[in-house]
Amino acid sequence: MTAVLALLEFAPGTGATTGFRLVDPAQPHLTVTDLAATRGDGIFETARVVDGRVQALEAHLERLAQSARMLELPAPTLPLWRDAINAVAVALAAAGVADGSIKFVLTRGIEGGQVPTGWVLGLPSPDFTRERAEGIRIVLLDRGYRHDVAHTSPWLLAGAKTLSYAVNRAVLREAARRGADDALFVSSDGYLLEGAVSSLLLRVGSRLVTPRVDIGILAGTTQADVFNWAELQGFTTGYELLTPGDLATADAAWLVSSVRHAAPVRAVDGVERPIDAELTARINAALDGRID
Amino acid sequence: MTAVLALLEFAPGTGATTGFRLVDPAQPHLTVTDLAATRGDGIFETARVVDGRVQALEAHLERLAQSARMLELPAPTLPLWRDAINAVAVALAAAGVADGSIKFVLTRGIEGGQVPTGWVLGLPSPDFTRERAEGIRIVLLDRGYRHDVAHTSPWLLAGAKTLSYAVNRAVLREAARRGADDALFVSSDGYLLEGAVSSLLLRVGSRLVTPRVDIGILAGTTQADVFNWAELQGFTTGYELLTPGDLATADAAWLVSSVRHAAPVRAVDGVERPIDAELTARINAALDGRID
Known part of the structure; x- marks a missing residue:
């Protein structure tokens, strides 16, 4: 499989990014003492790449910086990350990958050291034609946290996109066990949250709604782009506290994500x-056509 | 710093361990697509090594196997893990490290593959003389989960020792911010759970108690050894639902952990x-003297 990897370079001491270099992704580049591997102690973003252009790059960079603040990681030097990400996107296109994804990762680095680790990995996208056309079966799974946990207990890192995603993987196994394709988290006090790696979107008449982002979930970059597009199409949009009852009565529902x-x-x-096959097609055409 | 690293070898397909080899720990051995690094998707144990002997090795191996079941990882081939761990312990002693620790890790391997990754890393122990003699200051921090979450929502992996430990690191930063050395998790419904990497132990008269292990916490290997020793010394022991009030009124309290x-x-x-300096010294002498 075609893959393109850039390793970020950091200044010892300050943690500032100083540059990047393209390396062979098949080779090992992490030590077993990197806190990514021993503690899931880092953050990431995943963006889609179409013909060498990274979609919603600025929104992803902004969210990376926000996650870094929540984990008290060194602030990523965004211009250099942007350069590295674009270099990987261009190399991916040059290798013949028209539809790809880019994951970028910042970790706390080697245990006991003061230097972060960072990388940007470009890969071809899986083919999601079937999921987009036929839809997905989901199950509602308790996330265990109340909806106010980001306020009461910020050390739980709810709303940060961390590498500690073992639970996000476990819910997908649970979904498969129940014959479903994906899972939607529900707070312990009964509010709809987000998918394992996606945001929830509901249509109620000519209104599109998504869960409020202050309830310990990620601000969805793709959901935001759908809202911007939908408002131009005459929809109203809103961020609300939503329940399973709202999902049951909505005219249509989607899980939206970057890839x-x-x-x-x-x-x-x-x-x-x-x-709602017609609106789904329109939304996905709009998302496909994003040029930033 | 002296370090000894063994990489486990696995059979493609079955995920069975086939052997191990000692390698240079300063070199990178993990790809950026290992699920340890991208999803915290794996498990670990940490044991103490004294003069080349691994303490409580069988209990740690058993808990590794239990975590593997909870994460649906391939069952670790324990005889080969035992050999690798003992080889690292012996090499550590040969390198002059009389007091060390060994971390052993099993990950889901490279994304999209079917082969786990595993390693055993031996390091010198930090010096905990001061903490053992003078004690530690702790804060109580909400873990966000109810005490019954392991029963209601097993996909949250409560009670598995996973690599997704970003929250366990964040609570230590929160503890430091509050002028403390360590944190003790409390369930959202008010029960004492465990430390970030330790078990809670209370003395009430001639009785030693620890939280019940069915409330989404790890079964402490060191706590179990303390109980076995204490019963021989005439203490009674028990696993109970404990509250902050029980901690406040206990005659003595400890966080106990392998290293x-x-x-x-x-x-x-x-x-x-x-x-209780006298009982602390007796407990630690007993733990130091463990020969398995």
Whole structure:
């Protein structure tokens, strides 16, 4: 599989990014003492790349910086990250990958050291044609946290995009066990949160709504782009406290994410629900056409 | 710093361990696509090594296997892990490290592959003389989960020792911010759980108690050894649902762990409390003297 990897370079002491270099992704580049590998102690973003252009790059960089603040990591030097990400995107296109994804990662570095580790990895995208057209079956799974936990207990890092994603992987196994494709987290006090790696979007008439982002979830970069587009199309949009009842009665529902884009929800906990194929196609055409 | 590293070798397909080899720990051995580094998707154990002997090795191996089951990782081939761990322990002693620690890690391997990654890293121990003698200041921090979450929501992996430990690191930063040395997790419904990397132990008269292990916490290997020793000394022992009130009124409290052993708690949320220096010394002498 075609892959392109850039390693970020950091100044000892300050943690500032000083540059990057392209390296062979098949070779090992991390020591077993990197805190990414021993503690999941780092942050990441994943963006889509179309013909060498990274979609929503500024929103992803901004969220990376926000996650870094929440984990008290050195602030990423965004101009150099932007350069590295664009260099990987261009190299991916040059290697013949028209539809790709880029993951960029910042870790606390080697245990006991003061120097972060960072990399940018470009890969071809999986083909999500089927999910976008036919929809996905989801299950609602308890995340265990109340909806106010980001306020009461910031050390739980709710709303930061960390490398500690073992639970996000476990919920996908649980979903598969129940015959579903994906999971939607629910707070312990009954509010809809987000998918394992996606945001929830509901249509209620001519209104699009998504869960409020102050309830310990990520601010979705793709969801934000859908809202911007939808407002131009005459939809109203809103951030709300939503419940499973709202999902059951919504006219349509999607999980939206940077690479899969809008996947319509065709069943919740085994109960079939209608999908809005026409609006799904329009949303995904708009997302495909993003030029930044 | 002296370090000894063994990489485990796995059979493609089955995920069974086939052997190990000693390698240079300063070199990179992990790719950036290892799920340890991208998702914190793996498990670990840390044991103390004294003069080339690994303490409580069988208990650690058993807990590794239990974590593997909870994460649906391939079952570790324990005889080969035992050999690798003992080889690292012996090499550590041969390098002049009389007091060391060994961390062993099993990950889901490279994303998209079917082969786990595993390693065993031996390092010298930090010096915990001061913590054992003078005690530690702790703060109580909400873990966000109810005490019954391991039963209701097993996909949250409560009670598995995973690599997704960003929160365990964040609580230590929060503790430091509050002038403390360590943190003790409390469930969202008010029960004492465990430290970031330790178990809680209380003395009430001639009784030693620790939180029940069915409330989403790790079964402490060191706590179990303390209980076995204490029963021979005439103490009674018990696993109970404990509250902050129980901690406040206990005659003595400790956080116990594999490498630091018993650290007496000298303050909770800024409130000083007595330490039992004599019993602490006896417990730590017993733990130092463990021969398996």
